[in-house]
Amino acid sequence: MRPERATETGARATGRALWGRLHGLGPIAGLVLLCLAGTLLNPDFATLDNAMNVLTRTAFIGIIAVGMCFVIISGGIDLSVGSMAALIAGAVILLMNALGAAGWSSTPVVALGMVFAVLLGALFGIAHGLLITRGRIEPFIVTLGTLGIFRAYLTYFSNGGAITLENALADAYGPVFYGHLLGVPVPVWVFAAVALAGALILNRTAYGRYVQAIGSNEQVARYAAVDVDRIKVLTYMLLGICVGIATLLYVPRLGSASPTTGLLWELEAIAAVIVGGTALKGGAGSITGTVVGAVLLSVISNILNLTSIISVYLNAAVQGFVIIVVAFMQRRRR
């Protein structure tokens, strides 16, 4: 290759990298535009209170979406997260009520309940991972199955109604959702911490690189001495832990779990990941994008709530349009 052509390709590649980076900014640009529109439509939108309100609402889906991002990048999917959250919530409340009735004091019960939520999530995730790797069943099928199983067991435990946390425990647990630290609600702190940890794990650890390698081409990863099965199990476990964390924040909000808890969370989490620019076929994706995607989707419903231009009933429709438009804009990159 002659030198002038080498520099030519170099310049072009830099240009493409820059374009790629701009393209990566698409979701952020969309979010900024949406916020500008919101500010123009209703002065209440651009207040700190409203911003914190939106972020707090985003926290549940956002935390799950971070875990979902890993699963999708690895080439998998998890349809069960909403049902899993509901079952974890129910199980945690039952455990805490039992411990409370046995005479334990509130604080250790709440702490134990929170640990239990995370452990249960990890356990469910490992079960998914083992069924998918050792059992060699498609992740779509496995998690479609557990989607039904988890929710049915919650409905069974709650007798079709609600499982409610004892009042004393609910009071002790309340600050985990309603509390503030430096003026910022606790769930927002947790969301930020999970997102930061997720970004660090994905981009700066060998595990994160393996996840991308498996999603990009599983065979190549296997031949390159990557322990594909172990990494996959870890990925579903990571998502399970994220669901556990989201649930432990969610339980003190209402203090109960019912068959409608976490309904359609799986679709919202997947939508956040996709809107954030991660390809559904896996291989590459970004945590920043996922966080922006999650926030973007809840800003839409927030704006619809604050303004009367479009009916609130059309919230899901607007989100649907946004997902399709984003996918349309990104289709050339694939």
Add this chain to the structure above:
Amino acid sequence: MQWITLRPIMGLAVRFDGVVKEFDGVRVLHGVSFELAPGRVVGLLGENGAGKSTLMKILAGYEAPTDGGVAVDGQARRFDGSRDAEAAGIVLIHQEFNLAEDLTIAQNIWLGHEKKTPLGLLDDAAMRAGAAEVLAQVGLQRSPDTPVRELIVAEKQMVEIAKALARRARLLIMDEPTATLTPGETEALFALMARLKAEGVTIVYISHKLDEVERSTDEVVVMRDGRFVAREPTASLTRRQMANLMVGRELADLYPPKDAPPAADVPPLLAVEGLDVPGWAEDIGFEVRPGEILGFAGLVGAGRTELFEGLLGLRPHRVRRLALQGRTTRLRSPRDAADQGLTYLSEDRKGKGLHVDFGLRQNLTLMALQRYARPWLKPQDERSALHDAVRRFGIRTGNTETRASSLSGGNQQKLALAKVLHPGPKVLVLDEPTRGVDVGAKRDIYFLIQQLAREGRGLIVVSSELVELIGLCHRVIVMRAGRIQAVLSGDQLSEEELIAHATGTRH
């Protein structure tokens, strides 16, 4: 298909007039002009990246030229897609086949050109009969109702050619058609090419294998760096002259001079006894010593690749005894093998060897990533490792932050080699290390293999190119139908001997 016998077809004459092609502003063809005479077999030669495939894609309607044009039978044509070119009788058979695996041979042959009954329904009977005729013409003895999935590679290629004939191809372009064929299958393909030529079809044959070009073509066209270099009758050129035209300089010897084989009393680095890979290989035993280059020859399907995939734990297998660097051990996965100093370069570069959508850096370090995780990955360390590898392995790239897919085949292969060497293995298994690689890169790889042996590693080279095994290896194990047929060394290493053992005509 009566037209073939009733009306002898005329091959197409093609003229390229100053064809220029740019991709995103980078010029890959710089005004190529030459003619192809009708009814001849033309070998198109050039190194990877010379622009052969791009030029042929323009001829077959897959790409549009940026400037200049193509004249077919004296008429300037601008094809609007491959279907348009097919209608004019020009068909390109890709290196990777375009067959729907789950459909039958007949369904594939008529795909997109289905015959219909007057009611608009599919006319299966007519299609089956038409398929049977073209299959007979190419000499494939298979029912048109056979699913393509059940065919071996050589048969799939015949289906591709039959498909082209069913579309009344008068100019057939074949891109590296023999890359995955055994010697016997290659002979059959050449016989078929001669028959097609006799029927008047013009054939353009792209290949890196100069001996095949020498035997099967009437004339050669050589391209280099996106330019036309020469068009000569094949008989007037030696292989050496062809290679020199392609590379543009005097090519020194392709193979390094052989070092003396290690002494027999040196303890082996790898010793395998009684390895079974059910369905593929039975009771395999061999040893590799430090500094030794051991070859594995055999026909496609002899079980060579599967044997090593089994050894690495990628397939179910049993082994009586396995010793690596003197220690008896077991390998459950490629991870196990890499940790104990054995790595494997797959023959399937895109499917198993490289993450083509990944950057060069991520590919290079993947097998030794733990070294860079302390616990956080250090991209700057990975980058400096990449710079070393680019220099050491001679990987030609304008930009090191690019994706592996943007490298040419030869440079991808060098990257794949750098990747399997990155964990610092003592024993290296290279499966078809020069497949789809041009002459210059081949030579680089041969010298690299010798260098690795000199460093005291044990090298195993699996190859379908016999001359490569003869030029490179101290010993060659010939496999046939999953068993070791012979172990040849020294003066026994000749093409005739290897073929005789591989086909089972000598015991």
